Amino acid sequence: MPGISLIYNNNGLPREAEEITTIINNLNILDHHSSQIFKCEQNFFMGWNKYEEYPIQIIDHNHFTIIIEGKIYNKDNEKLKTEIIELADGISQNNYSIKISDWLKNTDGDFIIYIINDNNIYILNDIFGRLPLYYSISENGIILSRYLRFIKDINKDFAFNRIAISQFLLLGYMLGKHTILENVYHLRPGSLIKIESSKVNVEVIHEFNFEYKKYRERNFEENINNLSNLFSEAAINRLQGAAKNIVAMSGGLDSRAIAACLNKHNSPFIAVTMKYKTGYTEEEVVVAEQVAALLNLDWKLLDVVPPNGDDIYKLLKIKEGMNSLYMAGIIPFYKEIQKSFGNNINFFTGDNGDKLIFTIDRPITNFKNVDELVEYIISEHAIIPIDEVVALTKTKKTELFNDLKELVLSFPENDLKQKYIHFRIHEKPFKYAYQGEDRHRNYFWSVSPFWSIQFFNYIMNCSDESKIRHKTFRRLLQSYSPEVTDLNYTNIKSSITSFKGKFSLFVIYYIYPRIPVLIKRKLKSTFFEGNPSTSEDSTIFKCIKDIVNNSKMIKEYFKVENSSDLRRYRKKAIYNILTMLSIIEELGEGKSTLSKYLNEEFH
Template structure:
């Protein structure tokens, strides 16, 4: 990932420039040194339009990655935060971050004391990693930097067995955990003292207050619409052009409708695999763009060997290679906008802010809630995960409960909502959106802090059955809301949609049946032409790179491969991703041979 790297006590490592060179992924990338001495190194990598700014003051040097939206006084705002950090005024810093709308990472180096701090936004929109390797502490936007540093210091970063188990179970590990022992993610809304490793939580999410329960649905929709348009305008103001990644769903539709109100420097782009270039998603997206009179471009994408290899090289196992077609889409959009700064805007966060996030089945205890989370959100069955990693099911369940117990909500349904935002949203979907930034900046108005928290303050009863979303989207575009929602083949204003939605919600009490129906409708067992290549690649890794002490059992993986027809394409791709990340060092340095 383009972005900031800080290394404290870098004297053990004499090859920092070579490490940064390893994350210059194409000829657009450059590496930059901001601070370089025997006690600390601060630098960054990125392409010309990637947003990193350096501010020099008498006491400090600050590196700011990303954007603050809705303020013209960026340097003064950064100076306030840096002063609060250096002076240890955490209460003022809490107020500062609470009022900030942005996707950012701020690093502050105090010239007098030699101390170094890192601050991120309340949603952790720019995933950042930290580790101590030998005597050297490193914080970086690039997991590859940490792995490359460890390799050069001859330190083996062991795979984290529980992190691997959680990733197989959900597609993402929980909390600050990663696939590697001793490598953690920076929690959202936190301040890290790099020297001591101390983390100060400056913002704690809580989703059970519902301050807007006394307002009518109409009043809440009017306020949400106002805040959403403001979020769109603030983001449009920092880009030469906005390109909305438009699908057949509701979230990206709301985004393109919102931007249509606030800017004329707007276009929409839709991608599909070559075999699906006339599928539902594309047809609906084309209709939405036409209804809004927005320029629309279609991109035919693929999961080529190069893009699969790129996903591994760029994200080091944090993105499933199954989404290599998404990386190809970002690349094509960036190639079409080389003459100016374009921003790719997604509907990320829309699935969290506006829908009803209540647990889809009734739960009376925390144990029942944990069971519901695993039943509803698991990717590989928990018994399969346990067999592959050797961790008993009860320990995996206990790790999920530990996370749930850490949430501040007293209402079990809202603990479920917290899991969806904190783990699924921040730990998984943020990483997916971050992938786009290898080629161009990406953001979403749904994670505008004023909008998101206003939406989360609306009571679940107003959100049920897509009712709040229907009114919200109608306010943005009465025409776009009447176009089919691709997932249901019907507009959300129709009786047909309400009937299908009711049936889908009813299935929530029967997770196995629900998963079977969804799999049938989505063609879960329809294999892509490259599936046999994936199976062969997993077989090769099992044969050549897994030993008897490997985190993933060589024997159990062999059993899974004997029944590979039981698993979907994306499950097999996830397994391949994890194996390549943990089995050997090929993922650290770009492979000379395709992974498939």
């Protein structure tokens, strides 16, 4: 990923300066990326990889050097500089955590801030942890980077995290602080790293608690009006600092809301929709074109070829196993956007906005205890059954279960239903959706107004009941354009305002969740688990077979006796398996079987 890498070691840098320079230069995965060394001293190194438009800002002050990676949308530079200097001065005081927490709750942005003076270093990320950042602490200091590979290459001694691998196969992402590497951690949202007097301390400054709903009793239409204004402010604030604003528009509701909002405020942007030459996105294209016509938008349809091995391998290199190779189909879309508009753009997406606005469309069970909640999460979210995951990865089921249980217990809510909402609305996006959005940022800056802290705080303080079956989303979208609200929503093949649409939502979100678990599992197995179109001689199976047969390290972490047996899984599950196999081979053995298939289509 573009971004900053840092080493602090009170015994001196663990590698020679020339070797560190080589390591950081090797992180320039894409042609338009380059590296820069900011400081390389006896016990401190700081540098970054970026393209010209990737935002890294340096602010010099009498006592501090402030480096901001990313963007803050609701504050100008002078105000921001003043506030950060005040924060830096106050960190040594006893009540600094309250001040920083308050500042985070009022700061809308996707950022990591570095505050450096002669003696101390402070690192603060935004309240959602929108830019994934990894770190490894030793008794002598810390290595920190947006790249797992940087930490691995500096440390050299490493092992893979078996629990994290198992979680990725189970859910499609790793939980909590886990990364693919043992003892290398994903910095939690709203955290402060303090490096003072050769000591390193990591502290979570802010944790969301969704138990209390401040606006539960407020009039529904008043809430909609306030949400509409906050979303508008967030969207308009994100138009800054780029030559063009591009809205990725599908047939869904999230991108439609962004387009309708910006259009209502006469904000300039171009809407783009991708069309695979295989034709399977045709339905999305039809609806996107209807939205564009209704709003009279500048709309571009970009023809996209299916991903080949080169796209798969690029995704592996840029996301290092933290994003499934199943998502490689979007890489050709990035290339077409670059070709059409360049890199100097704000790329608007509605990523995960739906989860935010209808948090309890699926009724939540009255859990008797935390164990029931953990079992529910696994049953609802598992991509591969947990018993089969532990067989594949040679882990213990109790280890996986207890790790998830420990995470859920760490959430501050007492009510188990609200703990589930915490998992779904905060934990899962942090570990899954933000990794996807960060994938965009390898090519151009990506934004989503759904993750404005002001909008987020307001909607999470509205009652859960007001969001059932798209009620809030429907009214929010209508506040910008009743006409586009009436267009079909491709997920249900009808409008969310129509009788058919409302009935479909009722069946999907009310009837289906009430079907007994064993019957639901049978339905999933019958209709979703198989891959009849994926043959044993397909590229993905040839690749998996090659890795399993030729990698010594894979045998330490995986037990795959016959790769053909994997055909019983859904395509997403197979790609998740390929992701873990490939990153273990790439990082662990310095080779990649994927590189043998660069010109082949994956299907």
